[in-house]
Amino acid sequence: MTISGALTNAMSGLRAASRGAEVVSSNISNALTPGYARRVLALSTQATGGASGVQIDGVVRIMDAALASDRRMAEADQTHADSRVQFHTRFETLIGTPDDPASLSARIAGFENSLISAASRPDAPERLVASVGAARDLATGLRDASAGVQAARGDADRNIARMVDELNIALEHVVELNTQITALQVQGGNTATLQDQRQQVVDRIATLAPVREVPRDNGQIALYSTGGAVLIDGTAAVIGFEPVNVVTPHMSLADGTLSGLTVNGQSVRTDSDRGALRGGALAGQFAIRDEHGVAAQAQLDTLARDLIERFEDPAVDPTLGAGDAGLFTDGGAPLDPLDTVGLAQRLSVNSAVDPQQGGEAWRIRDGMNAVVQGNAGDATLLQAFSQALNDPRPVTGGGIGGQSFGAMSLAATLASNIGADRTNAEQILSFATSRLTELTERQLADGVDSDAEIQRLMLIERAYAANARVIETVDEMMQTLLRM
Known part of the structure; x- marks a missing residue:
C-alpha cells in the first residue's frame, strides 16, 4: 500500500x-x-x-413497521375502551349505588317510607307534605340523571368536533411532511428526522381513528382507516362534522338532528360495528352520543314510565278518570305511550298535590282530583299508593325483556345492569391496556x-x-x- x-x-x-x-x-x-x-x-x-x-x-x-402498526391499533383500542368506561362510570354515579342516600333506589325507598309514615297518621299535615316532598325528590332525581346523560352526550358532540378539527390538521401535516421527505430524498439528504416527525403525527391520527400505513414511492406514505376510508393517498381527505349547541333526548343521528361524519363530502357510517372510522377516540365519542347515551336514557325513561303508570290507574286513585294525570306526570300531562323518549327529563309531581306549585298536600290522602278534603283519618289512598309502589308490573324497554317488577326492584335491576355494563367495560379496558403496554415495551426494546x-x-x-x-x-x- x-x-x-x-x-x-x-x-x-x-x-x-x-x-x-x-x-x-x-x-x-x-x-x-x-x-x-x-x-x-x-x-x-x-x-x-x-x-x-x-x-x-x-x-x-x-x-419495525408491523410492530408500530400493532401498537397504534392497541392504543386506539385502549382509548376507545377508556371512553366507554368513563361514560358508564359517569352514568352509575348519576343514578347512584344502593348505599348512596341520593341514589334513585334510596329516593324510592324514602318515598315508600314517607307513605307508610303518612298512613300511620293521615291527619298530620306535616307527614302529607313530607310524602309529597319525597315524591318530588324522586322526580328530581330522575330529571337530574337524565340531564346528566344528555350533558354527557353534549360533551361527546363537542369532543367529536374538536377531534375532527385535530384530525384534519394532522392529515394535512402528514401530506406536508410527505412532500418535504420526497424533496430532501431527491437531493440526497437525510430524511430520518422528518420521518420521526411524521411518525409522531401518524401516531396521533391512529389514536383518533385507527389507520394502516402503506408505503408509496419516494418515501411517501398513504393512510387508510381500518374501516376502509382513504385518509391520505397523495392528498389528504377532508373530514366533515357539524356540532350542535345542546343535545336533547329526542335528537339522534337517524332523524338528522345530530351530525354524522363526511369524508370529502360523502357521508360515512359512524356506528361501532361498521363505522368508517371505527375504533379509537373519535368512534368512542360517537358511541357515547349515539349508543351508550341513548341506551342510558331509555333505561331512565323506562323507570319514569313505570312510576307514572303505577299512580295513574283509577283502581289505585278512584278520583281519577280515564286520561287524567296521577301523582307523577309527564310535565303536568298524563302519560302518552307514543311519546316516552326523554320522559325521565319531563317527570314531575302533579301540581294539584304539590304546595310548591300551588297545590294542596292533602290530596295525596284524598285523591288527585278531590275538590274538598275528605276524612282526615282515612289512610286508604296512602296505603293504596304504598301497595302500588310495590306491586309487580310487567316492564318493557330499557334492556329489560318483559319481566314484572316493583318500583324498588326495577330500580335495583337497572342499577345492577348499569354496574354490570361498567364492570364489563373495565374488563375490556384492562385487556386493551395490557396489550398496549406489552406492545409498547416491545417497541421500546427495539428502539434505542x-x-x-x-x-x-x-x-x-x-x-x-x-x-x-x-x-x-x-x-x-x-x-x-x-x-x-
Whole structure:
C-alpha cells in the first residue's frame, strides 16, 4: 500500500468515525423522544478511482413497521375502551349505588317510607307534605340523571368536533411532511428526522381513528382507516362534522338532528360495528352520543314510565278518570305511550298535590282530583299508593325483556345492569391496556438501548484512535523522507 493510499484510508476512517459518533450521540440523547427511531450508520468499502477506504452510504432509520402498526391499533383500542368506561362510570354515579342516600333506589325507598309514615297518621299535615316532598325528590332525581346523560352526550358532540378539527390538521401535516421527505430524498439528504416527525403525527391520527400505513414511492406514505376510508393517498381527505349547541333526548343521528361524519363530502357510517372510522377516540365519542347515551336514557325513561303508570290507574286513585294525570306526570300531562323518549327529563309531581306549585298536600290522602278534603283519618289512598309502589308490573324497554317488577326492584335491576355494563367495560379496558403496554415495551426494546449505544461509541473511539495513529505514522514517515 502506498503512503497516499494509507493516508486516504485513514482520512475516510476518521470521517466515518466522526459521523458514527454523531449518530450514536443522537440516539442516546433521543432515547426517550416519542416517535424517534434508532439510527445506524451504513458503511461500505470505497474502491473507486484507485482510491480505497470507508464510504459513508447514509444513515439508516431502524423501525419495525408491523410492530408500530400493532401498537397504534392497541392504543386506539385502549382509548376507545377508556371512553366507554368513563361514560358508564359517569352514568352509575348519576343514578347512584344502593348505599348512596341520593341514589334513585334510596329516593324510592324514602318515598315508600314517607307513605307508610303518612298512613300511620293521615291527619298530620306535616307527614302529607313530607310524602309529597319525597315524591318530588324522586322526580328530581330522575330529571337530574337524565340531564346528566344528555350533558354527557353534549360533551361527546363537542369532543367529536374538536377531534375532527385535530384530525384534519394532522392529515394535512402528514401530506406536508410527505412532500418535504420526497424533496430532501431527491437531493440526497437525510430524511430520518422528518420521518420521526411524521411518525409522531401518524401516531396521533391512529389514536383518533385507527389507520394502516402503506408505503408509496419516494418515501411517501398513504393512510387508510381500518374501516376502509382513504385518509391520505397523495392528498389528504377532508373530514366533515357539524356540532350542535345542546343535545336533547329526542335528537339522534337517524332523524338528522345530530351530525354524522363526511369524508370529502360523502357521508360515512359512524356506528361501532361498521363505522368508517371505527375504533379509537373519535368512534368512542360517537358511541357515547349515539349508543351508550341513548341506551342510558331509555333505561331512565323506562323507570319514569313505570312510576307514572303505577299512580295513574283509577283502581289505585278512584278520583281519577280515564286520561287524567296521577301523582307523577309527564310535565303536568298524563302519560302518552307514543311519546316516552326523554320522559325521565319531563317527570314531575302533579301540581294539584304539590304546595310548591300551588297545590294542596292533602290530596295525596284524598285523591288527585278531590275538590274538598275528605276524612282526615282515612289512610286508604296512602296505603293504596304504598301497595302500588310495590306491586309487580310487567316492564318493557330499557334492556329489560318483559319481566314484572316493583318500583324498588326495577330500580335495583337497572342499577345492577348499569354496574354490570361498567364492570364489563373495565374488563375490556384492562385487556386493551395490557396489550398496549406489552406492545409498547416491545417497541421500546427495539428502539434505542443506551448501554449498547455506549458500547458502540467506545468502538468508534477505538477506530478513531487507530486511524489517527495511522495519520500520525504517515506524517512521521513524510517528515523522515523530507529530512533525507
